[in-house]
Amino acid sequence: MSEDVVLRVADLTTELARQGQRLPVVDGVSFSVAQGETVGIVGESGSGKTVSALSVLGLLPPSMRIVRGSVRLGDEELVGASPHRLRQLRGAAIGMIFQDPLSSLNPSKTIGWQVAEPLRIHQKLPKAEARRRAQELLELVGIPSPRERLDDYPHQLSGGMRQRVMIAIALACGPRLVIADEPTTALDVTIQEQILGLLTELQGRLGTAMVLVTHDLGVIAGRTDRVLVMYAGRVVESAPTVELFHAMRHPYTQALLASIPTIGAPRSERLPSIPGTPPPLGGAGIGCAFAARCARADSVCYEQVPPLRGTDGHSVACWHPIDGPRLRVAGVATGSDAALEAERTPLVEVVGLRKDFEVTSSVTRRRIGTVRAVVDVDLAVGRGETLGLVGESGCGKTTLGRMIAGLERPSAGAIRFDGVDIVHLRGRERRRVHRRVQLMFQDPFASLDPRMSVESILREPLRVQGLACARSRLEQLLDQVGLPSDALDRYPHEFSGGQRQRLGLARALVLEPELIVADEPVSALDVSIRSQILNLMRDTQRTRGLSYLVISHDLSVVSYLADRVGVMYLGRIVELGPTASVIETPAHPYTRGLLRSVPLPDPQRESAKRRMGAILQGELPSALRPPTGCAFHPRCPFATEQCRAEVPAPRQLLPGHLVACHRAEDVLHEPWSLASVGQTANLPNS
Amino acid sequence: MTTTATVTAQSVRRGVRSREGAFARFRSNKLAVVASVVLVAIALFCFVGPLVHPVSNAANLLAANEPPSQAHWLGTTPNGRDVLGRLMVGGQSTLELGVAVGVLATGFGLLYGTTAGLVGGALDAVLMRIVDALLSIPFLFFVILLASIVRPTLGLIILVISGVSWLSTARLVRAETLRLRTLDYVEASQGFGARSWWILVRHLVPNVLGVLVVNGTLKVADAILTFASLGYLGLGVPPPATNWGAILSAGVNNFFDGYWWQLWPAAVLIVLTVLAVNVLGDALRDVVERRLQ
Numbered sequence: 001m002s003e004d005v006v007l008r009v010a011d012l013t014t015e016l017a018r019q020g021q022r023l024p025v026v027d028g029v030s031f032s033v034a035q036g037e038t039v040g041i042v043g044e045s046g047s048g049k050t051v052s053a054l055s056v057l058g059l060l061p062p063s064m065r066i067v068r069g070s071v072r073l074g075d076e077e078l079v080g081a082s083p084h085r086l087r088q089l090r091g092a093a094i095g096m097i098f099q100d101p102l103s104s105l106n107p108s109k110t111i112g113w114q115v116a117e118p119l120r121i122h123q124k125l126p127k128a129e130a131r132r133r134a135q136e137l138l139e140l141v142g143i144p145s146p147r148e149r150l151d152d153y154p155h156q157l158s159g160g161m162r163q164r165v166m167i168a169i170a171l172a173c174g175p176r177l178v179i180a181d182e183p184t185t186a187l188d189v190t191i192q193e194q195i196l197g198l199l200t201e202l203q204g205r206l207g208t209a210m211v212l213v214t215h216d217l218g219v220i221a222g223r224t225d226r227v228l229v230m231y232a233g234r235v236v237e238s239a240p241t242v243e244l245f246h247a248m249r250h251p252y253t254q255a256l257l258a259s260i261p262t263i264g265a266p267r268s269e270r271l272p273s274i275p276g277t278p279p280p281l282g283g284a285g286i287g288c289a290f291a292a293r294c295a296r297a298d299s300v301c302y303e304q305v306p307p308l309r310g311t312d313g314h315s316v317a318c319w320h321p322i323d324g325p326r327l328r329v330a331g332v333a334t335g336s337d338a339a340l341e342a343e344r345t346p347l348v349e350v351v352g353l354r355k356d357f358e359v360t361s362s363v364t365r366r367r368i369g370t371v372r373a374v375v376d377v378d379l380a381v382g383r384g385e386t387l388g389l390v391g392e393s394g395c396g397k398t399t400l401g402r403m404i405a406g407l408e409r410p411s412a413g414a415i416r417f418d419g420v421d422i423v424h425l426r427g428r429e430r431r432r433v434h435r436r437v438q439l440m441f442q443d444p445f446a447s448l449d450p451r452m453s454v455e456s457i458l459r460e461p462l463r464v465q466g467l468a469c470a471r472s473r474l475e476q477l478l479d480q481v482g483l484p485s486d487a488l489d490r491y492p493h494e495f496s497g498g499q500r501q502r503l504g505l506a507r508a509l510v511l512e513p514e515l516i517v518a519d520e521p522v523s524a525l526d527v528s529i530r531s532q533i534l535n536l537m538r539d540t541q542r543t544r545g546l547s548y549l550v551i552s553h554d555l556s557v558v559s560y561l562a563d564r565v566g567v568m569y570l571g572r573i574v575e576l577g578p579t580a581s582v583i584e585t586p587a588h589p590y591t592r593g594l595l596r597s598v599p600l601p602d603p604q605r606e607s608a609k610r611r612m613g614a615i616l617q618g619e620l621p622s623a624l625r626p627p628t629g630c631a632f633h634p635r636c637p638f639a640t641e642q643c644r645a646e647v648p649a650p651r652q653l654l655p656g657h658l659v660a661c662h663r664a665e666d667v668l669h670e671p672w673s674l675a676s677v678g679q680t681a682n683l684p685n686s
Numbered sequence: 687m688t689t690t691a692t693v694t695a696q697s698v699r700r701g702v703r704s705r706e707g708a709f710a711r712f713r714s715n716k717l718a719v720v721a722s723v724v725l726v727a728i729a730l731f732c733f734v735g736p737l738v739h740p741v742s743n744a745a746n747l748l749a750a751n752e753p754p755s756q757a758h759w760l761g762t763t764p765n766g767r768d769v770l771g772r773l774m775v776g777g778q779s780t781l782e783l784g785v786a787v788g789v790l791a792t793g794f795g796l797l798y799g800t801t802a803g804l805v806g807g808a809l810d811a812v813l814m815r816i817v818d819a820l821l822s823i824p825f826l827f828f829v830i831l832l833a834s835i836v837r838p839t840l841g842l843i844i845l846v847i848s849g850v851s852w853l854s855t856a857r858l859v860r861a862e863t864l865r866l867r868t869l870d871y872v873e874a875s876q877g878f879g880a881r882s883w884w885i886l887v888r889h890l891v892p893n894v895l896g897v898l899v900v901n902g903t904l905k906v907a908d909a910i911l912t913f914a915s916l917g918y919l920g921l922g923v924p925p926p927a928t929n930w931g932a933i934l935s936a937g938v939n940n941f942f943d944g945y946w947w948q949l950w951p952a953a954v955l956i957v958l959t960v961l962a963v964n965v966l967g968d969a970l971r972d973v974v975e976r977r978l979q
Contacts, residue, residue: 407876434879447870451892460888461878511878 004035006209012069014055023282025051027233033209040224041213044526046281048233049213058086092122095170099182105154112150118172137168160191181213188392190616193597218599222606232279232289239314242603249321252290259531261560273531277496296320344382353377353413371623373399375571386548388562392620396571401551405517438508442520444500448492455488461510481506498529515547567591570631577657587659638663718969721962732777761947776928786844787909791851792902799859833921862894903967907960
């Protein structure tokens with residue numbers, strides 16, 4: 001057993017020097033990776049998971065330094081090794097895959113050159129030989145017609161293809177160890193599934209050891225053999241993956257898993273959430289770092305750091321670990337499920353909406369094409385209803401949301417509020433429309449002006465609309481979104497990401513709108529903060545009778561928030577219906593593929609799902625040259641001649657459930673079970 | 687919500703107010719403090735100095751090229767004027783010009799750049815092509831041509847240097863504006879129904895200001911150098927007014943006669959001033975950039 005251990009990390013401690021202080025960022029981390037094994041490191045931002053990986057590679061930023069511990073690759077100690085030796089190892093014995101495939105590739109060199117580069121550096125292969133190997137590698141990672149791709153530049157490839165190139169580079173010299181840091185976080189779920197599948201397959205074939213760093217418990221569940229859960233720089237729990245998900249013992253791990261909404265989970269319950277925010281990088285303090293957010297904490301937890309101990313490879317760092325089966329943190333029922341209410345009066349109706357963007361060449365401003373971002377969309381959002389829009393990036397969901405929010409003028413079609421078309425309104429009347437619909441943004445750091453105090457931020461919409469407002473009302477509003485009233489005099493940089501998102505919601509509420517368009521409202525937040533914001537959005541809706549248009553690539557978020565779901569593909573809505581109906585009986589092959597691509601935080605069902613096969617192949621085509629007929633046909637297993645020729649019209653097959661597919665009946669005949677894509681993950685284990 | 691609300695309330699970090707923090711950060715930069723002291727000393731020397739050390743602008747050819755003495759601490763010029771006094775008078779015009787160009791160029795560049803960036807489209811294209819065209823005129827050639835037509839005054843030179851100096855500021859501001867206007871908070875403002883001028887005044891100008899202050903100080907340094915070069919070439923303000931560049935020019939002519947006092951004091955003052963302004967600009971940039979993190 002011990003001979004095939006590739007990487008052994010013991011008591012690794014890395015410190016960050018800042019303003020004369022030395023803060024531990026990684027504190028006493030130990031783990032080992034055997035040949036052919038995948039070890040996952042999961043944690044939120046500031047947990048030290050990425051720094052752990054960088055410490056192994058010897059790629060720490062200048063302000064950080066390994067102060068203790070050892071990193072052994074085979075028999076060789078890497079801590080204290082010369083930079084020259086580390087350079088020899090990186091790219092040869094250790095392969096690296098990073099999150100952003102665009103900034104990790106050099107835009108001015110061809111793909112072939114970049115894949116051949118490690119071969120020429122480490123194995124001193126001659127140019128032609130390296131190029132031949134590069135072509136083989138591109139073929140290995142599933143890039144179509146690799147021979148032609150050799151002379152392409154990175155910008156000519158899609159994000160998924162670039163990540164495949166990164167994998168080819170990482171594997172070029174046949175490394176013993178691959179370190180992948182959030183390799184799929186920047187990608188769509190369908191592409192994520194493809195890339196993770198490729199990694200697993202190649203690893204099985206080549207017997208490489210892998211360290212997979214991610215924030216996503218779903219990715220961990222499906223792709224790793226063992227897991228380290230990190231919190232504030234320390235490992236809080238470490239176990240074989242199946243064992244961990246079966247019997248996790250640390251309160252943080254349990255709470256984290258419970259707070260993730262799963263597709264099809266009962267929507268009437270509040271999500272269990274972890275109060276507070278994770279400490280910043282190096283902010284562990286004394287005692288157990290999780291104590292302040294932990295329901296089981298007592299005085300010992302605040303005074304002494306719990307040691308990592310346990311048996312049979314399952315260890316936990318907690319003074320009061322949870323014994324026995326996993327606890328179900330009971331969600332609080334919130335009464336009637338809004339989705340059950342019958343027909344609603346529509347607040348907003350969208351009819352035949354269309355948005356074309358003209359693409360012009362940069363020099364001569366000549367028109368070279370038209371991107372049809374949104375094509376003939378019909379929608380209605382009822383009063384007090386939440387409509388969710390899902391789809392891969394580039395499908396037009398954001399453009400549709402921006403048009404409804406009045407930020408973009410449609411090329412054709414109508415948007416009616418209470419029957420009045422707002423598309424052609426101008427001046428004062430148009431400005432009044434903005435009182436009725438407001439926006440919530442993805443990035444809590446870019447959505448607030450750093451130079452304005454919270455009070456000015458909240459007052460801005462009122463001043464724009466020429467309305468007055470007492471300070472006491474603003475304080476009330478802050479209280480409603482769970483912020484202290486003295487926050488009014490502070491500036492955005494004093495707040496954490498989750499708190500800024502609360503501020504964003506408060507600002508959207510100041511004008512008392514009837515509709516809030518929320519574009520990826522929780523995607524930029526840490527996992528343990530997401531459920532807080534989702535609950536807050538639901539609470540606010542209930543007390544104010546708001547309508548939401550929630551736009552997200554994350555099906556679990558949409559299925560938790562939305563009463564009805566619309567699935568978009570290349571500018572069109574391909575399926576639209578009540579959430580339960582769409583996830584229980586998806587009638588469009590694309591919807592099925594999407595639902596199946598969502599990684600589940602449950603190892604058994606992840607592997608069962610993989611045996612079922614049939615994940616979505618291929619990538620979203622360019623909107624500049626959409627395929628003929630049904631835009632989905634090149635990726636569709638059901639496609640026929642008719643699909644290639646005719647655009648399918650939306651049809652109603654089930655009550656209130658529209659689908660635009662020629663072969664929807666055949667799709668519905670295929671067996672489908674909700675249990676395989678969601679649900680039950682969080683149900684009581686009893 | 688109640689538990690969440692209270693815990694969140696406690697965990698709001700009490701940060702330092704941004705303005706106090708900025709000042710503290712500036713003070714912690716020793717070099718910047720030294721630069722500020724140097725600049726204040728030079729300003730006092732130029733503007734308060736003449737009150738302490740009476741200056742006569744009258745030429746006195748009988749006392750030409752005298753070495754430093756009790757009466758003339760830094761000796762006299764080829765025209766018999768007191769070098770110390772000339773440095774004070776020359777410094778006045780140099781500092782006035784530096785500040786004036788900094789303010790004018792920055793102000794106009796801000797207006798021009800934000801307009802181009804915010805309005806966009808055809809107007810942006812036209813405005814920026816004008817900038818490109820002006821940037822392609824060789825500056826010295828233009829100034830020599832101008833000097834042959836009109837008699838230069840300090841006001842005119844300020845206008846001419848500003849006329850060149852604002853171009854790069856306008857480009858910088860336009861680029862900043864283009865970046866800022868895609869940010870979510872500007873979009874949010876549009877989402878409240880805000881008009882362009884509101885976004886300009888409330889969001890764009892305050893956020894461009896930081897970069898602009900830094901750019902402005904560098905413009906001051908540039909202007910002082912340009913003014914010195916013009917003076918050196920004899921294209922500066924005509925006598926009896928003077929500037930450091932002109933003093934330098936006279937000093938160089940007599941350098942091989944060993945009249946070091948006519949050259950070095952002016953040279954040191956120019957280098958010191960420009961260096962101090964640049965260091966100050968760098969320190970301001972650190973303050974501005976950190977604040978946005």
